[in-house]
Amino acid sequence: MSIPLAAIDSPLHKQAGTWCAACRVQLAPDARVCPLCKGPVSLGLSATEAPSSFPSCVDKRPGLSARIAKRRALAFAIISGITLVPAVLCLAIEKRYGGVAGWSFIVLASLGLFWGFAFAGIAFYRHPLPLVVSIPVLVGIYLRTLDELLGFSGWSLSLGWPLCAVSIVMLLLYWVCSQLLKKHPGIRCAVWFALTALWSLGIDFCISTFRGGHGQLSWSIVVASALLPLAFGIVLCTFVYVHSKTLQRVFHW
Amino acid sequence: MSTPTWLRLDNSANLWPAILGNRYTTLFRLEARLKNQVCLPVLEKALHAVLPRFPFFQAQIRAGFFWYSLQRRTDFPSIEADVVNPCMNPKLTGPNSWPFRVRVWDKVIACEFSHMLTDGTGALCFMRTLVSAYLEEQGLIPEDRGDLPEPGHGYQADEWIDPTALHAVGKMPRNEKLDKAFHLPGRLSLPGKYQVIHGLTPLAPVLEYARSEGLRLTELIAALYLEALQELALKRKDARPQHRVDPIRLLIPVNLRPVFGSRTMRNFFAFSDPLIDPRLGRLDFQSISRLVYHTLRSQTEISHLRKLLSANLADETAMWKRITPLFIKNIAIGAVFGLSGDRRFSSSLSNLGVVHMPKSQESAIENWRFIPPPSSVTKTTLSLISYHDTLCMSFGSLLPDANLPCTFFRALSSRGFNLKVESNYQQLEDMQ
Numbered sequence: 001m002s003i004p005l006a007a008i009d010s011p012l013h014k015q016a017g018t019w020c021a022a023c024r025v026q027l028a029p030d031a032r033v034c035p036l037c038k039g040p041v042s043l044g045l046s047a048t049e050a051p052s053s054f055p056s057c058v059d060k061r062p063g064l065s066a067r068i069a070k071r072r073a074l075a076f077a078i079i080s081g082i083t084l085v086p087a088v089l090c091l092a093i094e095k096r097y098g099g100v101a102g103w104s105f106i107v108l109a110s111l112g113l114f115w116g117f118a119f120a121g122i123a124f125y126r127h128p129l130p131l132v133v134s135i136p137v138l139v140g141i142y143l144r145t146l147d148e149l150l151g152f153s154g155w156s157l158s159l160g161w162p163l164c165a166v167s168i169v170m171l172l173l174y175w176v177c178s179q180l181l182k183k184h185p186g187i188r189c190a191v192w193f194a195l196t197a198l199w200s201l202g203i204d205f206c207i208s209t210f211r212g213g214h215g216q217l218s219w220s221i222v223v224a225s226a227l228l229p230l231a232f233g234i235v236l237c238t239f240v241y242v243h244s245k246t247l248q249r250v251f252h253w
Numbered sequence: 254m255s256t257p258t259w260l261r262l263d264n265s266a267n268l269w270p271a272i273l274g275n276r277y278t279t280l281f282r283l284e285a286r287l288k289n290q291v292c293l294p295v296l297e298k299a300l301h302a303v304l305p306r307f308p309f310f311q312a313q314i315r316a317g318f319f320w321y322s323l324q325r326r327t328d329f330p331s332i333e334a335d336v337v338n339p340c341m342n343p344k345l346t347g348p349n350s351w352p353f354r355v356r357v358w359d360k361v362i363a364c365e366f367s368h369m370l371t372d373g374t375g376a377l378c379f380m381r382t383l384v385s386a387y388l389e390e391q392g393l394i395p396e397d398r399g400d401l402p403e404p405g406h407g408y409q410a411d412e413w414i415d416p417t418a419l420h421a422v423g424k425m426p427r428n429e430k431l432d433k434a435f436h437l438p439g440r441l442s443l444p445g446k447y448q449v450i451h452g453l454t455p456l457a458p459v460l461e462y463a464r465s466e467g468l469r470l471t472e473l474i475a476a477l478y479l480e481a482l483q484e485l486a487l488k489r490k491d492a493r494p495q496h497r498v499d500p501i502r503l504l505i506p507v508n509l510r511p512v513f514g515s516r517t518m519r520n521f522f523a524f525s526d527p528l529i530d531p532r533l534g535r536l537d538f539q540s541i542s543r544l545v546y547h548t549l550r551s552q553t554e555i556s557h558l559r560k561l562l563s564a565n566l567a568d569e570t571a572m573w574k575r576i577t578p579l580f581i582k583n584i585a586i587g588a589v590f591g592l593s594g595d596r597r598f599s600s601s602l603s604n605l606g607v608v609h610m611p612k613s614q615e616s617a618i619e620n621w622r623f624i625p626p627p628s629s630v631t632k633t634t635l636s637l638i639s640y641h642d643t644l645c646m647s648f649g650s651l652l653p654d655a656n657l658p659c660t661f662f663r664a665l666s667s668r669g670f671n672l673k674v675e676s677n678y679q680q681l682e683d684m685q
Contacts, residue, residue: 036333050360057335
């Protein structure tokens with residue numbers, strides 16, 4: 001098996017023996033496939049020099065996506081187990097002591113909300129937009145369920161859902177402005193302040209409509225009147241500060 | 254002499270299993286580029302002959318209740334096909350794992366070692382023995398083996414004793430806390446990609462230049478490297494004046510074997526950490542080289558090294574650490590390393606020195622290369638190895654750009670050194 005170095009040096013030797021053209025190594029004479037790459041063997045090397053200083057073969061990560069999927073499935077199973085056990089226990093206890101569709105369903109709905117949050121966290125891992133939007137959606141469903149269970153004359157439709165809808169819209173706007181204004185942190189900050197003011201107006205409007213039958217803004221005007229000038233000031237500073245030596249002197253930190 | 258079936262990990266190695274990750278693989282690579290294509294069956298034979306001489310390389314790393322340990326194996330690792338992205342995707346712990354792997358392609362014999370097993374000097378000793386045994390099988394019998402271990406002979410017990418415990422002395426002051434250092438900006442490449450750039454240059458002119466500056470080779474390269482890092486730090490400071498620029502601190506491992514007369518195969522190094530602060534303004538090369546010169550010499554004093562060893566040993570032997578279960582220790586070590594590990598250094602520079610082979614085998618080897626382990630914090634690291642009249646400087650980088658290697662190589666070529674640069678960037682770009 002051993003081949004003298006002097007023999008390997010000769011070009012004649014390169015044409016003899018069993019070689020792997022991909023790995024460019026000499027194999028045992030009886031080899032049928034290359035033990036390294038499982039590729040076919042050849043009876044000689046076509047080129048004396050390798051085309052590059054590095055091999056072309058890539059060490060791919062073995063099953064990283066499979067590993068992540070496995071971890072997610074495990075997390076999902078744990079969360080499901082954590083919620084399922086108390087849910088079944090509550091149902092069993094209520095049934096044992098004669099209750100009919102009472103408190104255990106409220107516990108069940110709360111556990112469902114917890115499960116939903118956990119599921120959203122696992123499913124939308126590293127996808128902030130669907131993750132954030134799913135939270136008000138889940139809360140809306142939860143409120144509607146509570147409303148049905150407790151017989152609170154439909155407050156979830158007139159208050160809960162509008163609040164959730166406002167939150168979803170505002171979260172979408174936050175995300176859009178964050179994406180669009182990535183390179184302008186000052187303006188982004190100002191827009192966030194403005195959106196927060198708008199959010200508070202929306203919440204106030206929903207609450208007053210629910211309570212009085214017509215929209216009447218109260219506390220949100222105070223919040224907006226505090227935040228909007230702040231936003232305006234930030235925009236002003238963003239444009240003016242970089243050019244004004246006086247502002248820079250006064251506000252340096 | 255019966256070989257024990259298991260061994261404690263050494264003092265430095267205890268850290269690594271806790272911080273293993275997709276990018277933090279702890280693997281470094283030594284490769285010998287021969288003049289002829291490798292014969293696989295002969296290399297397998299050589300590996301089987303050499304491994305019993307290094308019994309705790311023929312081992313797997315297993316978790317215990319309190320610590321990890323090296324457990325001996327009776328089988329041999331299979332040789333793998335070499336790849337374009339080295340030091341990635343290993344299985345280093347657990348059953349059926351190997352803390353090192355042998356790879357082969359064309360004229361290259363390469364070994365990738367985990368730092369859990371040994372350091373660069375230990376790995377080089379194994380690699381030299383393997384290549385020598387391979388060439389011997391090819392008919393190049395060495396007349397004088399020099400300091401090379403002989404395959405087939407029994408191992409030396411003192412090669413496997415943890416040297417830190419052996420050379421530490423009593424209670425010593427704790428190591429100083431170091432602040433966060435400057436890190437190269439930029440997003441990391443995807444896990445699994447490791448960019449490598451080799452720069453090859455004739456050794457003699459570099460040594461001559463170093464001598465003319467009154468420096469040693471490592472000091473010269475460290476000064477040039479710090480200058481390149483300073484260039485990038487100042488460029489960043491100019492581009493983003495509102496951002497803080499941290500000091501630039503280089504990690505330079507110091508081989509402790511010659512200092513303490515040890516022949517160990519385990520990790521046995523301390524580190525020196527020359528620092529420059531770009532906040533104080535641009536330093537010229539002369540000032541940086543003076544700074545490196547004094548730092549390296551003062552930090553390689555035996556009393557200082559003993560202090561480092563003792564402090565490291567005290568860290569390991571504290572009672573509360575010993576009785577803490579491994580899974581808690583792993584979490585704690587990971588957290589502490591995140592706060593005060595590589596964060597303290599901007600990059601690292603490791604010089605393995607000149608590789609010596611038996612006279613009759615020297616001509617069969619083109620050159621040696623040494624690829625540093627990847628670090629997701631310092632992002633780019635540099636290592637040096639010399640063979641015959643060639644100095645090979647290898648950058649390992651987790652960044653998709655090559656700003657630092659380019660700046661460094663430009664600084665070298667501006668001093669009149671001829672450079673041949675090879676990289677795997679193109680192949681990695683094609684990789685999906």
